[in-house]
Amino acid sequence: MTVSKTSGIGEDTIEEVARYLGRGGPLSIGDGSGIIERLERRLEDLLGIRNVLTCSSGTAALHSAYLALDLPTGAEVVAPVTTFHASVTPALQCGLTPVLVDVDPDNGNMSPSALREAITERTRCVVVTHNLGHPVELDEIADICREHGLRLIEDCSHAYLSTYRGRPVGTVGDIAVWSMQAAKTLVAGEGGFLATEDRALFERACLAGHYRGRSEKQIADPALRAFADTGMGLKYRLHPLAAVIAWSEAAHLVERVERRQRLLTRLSSRLEKTPGVRPPVVHDDVTMGGWFSYRPTLVPRGDDPRAAFERSVDALQKAGVPAHRPSIGSLDSMPLFTGPPPLRHATSTWRPRLCGPFDGARAYEQDRLSVTVTAADDLDRMEAYADAFADVMNGWSGSAAVGAR
Ligand SMILES: Cc1ncc(COP(=O)(O)O)c(C=O)c1O
Secondary structure, three states: OOEOOOOOOEHHHHHHHHHHHHOOOOOOOOOOOHHHHHHHHHHHHHHOOOOOEEEOOHHHHHHHHHHHHOOOOOOEEEEEOOOOHHHOHHHHHHOOEEEEEOEOOOOOOEOHHHHHHHOOOOEEEEEEEOHHHOOOOHHHHHHHHHHHOOEEEEEOOOOOOOEEOOEEOOOOOOEEEEEOEOOOOOOOEOOEEEEOOOHHHHHHHHHHHOOOHHHHHHOOOHHHHOOOOOOOOOOOOOOHHHHHHHHHHHOOHHHHHHHHHHHHHHHHHHHOOOOOEEOOOOOOOEEOOOOOOEOOEEOOOOOOHHHHHHHHHHHHHHOOOOEEOOOOOOHHHOHHHHOOOOOOOOOOOOOOEEOOOOHHHHHHHOOEOEEOOOOOOOHHHHHHHHHHHHHHHOOOOOOOOOOOO
């Protein structure tokens, strides 16, 4: 697989898009046929999932998932405080209200005990994110959901090909959702999809964002089919060119993920032996799949650990390691979760409940940095990064920097 240096996607993908345009492939597909259907079948085969519905973004797929669950107005959705906002914000559009709970300090995943404590008589749904590719404690969380009659959405956007106790993520919850936005392991540019074993949920998700052709073709339930002409008023179909990109890129997904695993496992095994650095924790019963982002923790020493952390990040950058503080904070710091929304829509239903203090989230975030590792990197580069970490953490000035790529 040759990767384009400018876009990060395969050279063959660029040719595939040109071929599609050259032969006059349709630029709008309303009935889910052609490249849309081919992509969906490929995703099902690759990820071990069924009834895939592609959408214009991961956010659109999440909105469709919440609509498909058809929950009563004001129902509570329990979500981890550490996730991308769109895991839960589409619930705002469905008259639901979020309940944010704490996470495991090791991996930023929803804490099952925090979930248990947050459940009330209004709770109807739980959304989990397999944070940065590390699967959540799916068995325990699914047990809690069963016990309390709650629906479970798995947000797998970071976790392409991750497994939990030998099972692919996305196969335990009622609905699973993936983003194919440009930074994800599988790229459409903008795009997303959902998958569910439950045909009734698929049909409702289809009606949510795919009026006419696709709803007429794929909805069997006459009570829903009667609305196929308009659907629920949204248009969430995937752009065919995005589908071509994702279809072509999906052919390389396993190879890409295996390569990334090799690189990051090597980096972790070196950082494990470096004083002052803790590589990301990976539990024994999971695999990290596409490992969305590599985030070790520094253990800064001295009287002023904050300043020591900043100095270390600076020194790593000077030594050529693409390290930076993660740019997105947790949801408890965001205005949409801390005050009334700025538009009147849903002010009476969206009443975020923050089940703090979020000690797990704070411990997870503390002294964590993100190291960018791309498809253009190799094992030698991982060794060079590890050498730079060792030098910086040993207080060395870092003059023998990682070479330019
Ligand atoms: C965990 C998670 N969920 C959902 C989304 C939303 O996906 P999209 O950007 O495709 O709408 C993202 C995107 O960054 C994400 O990281």
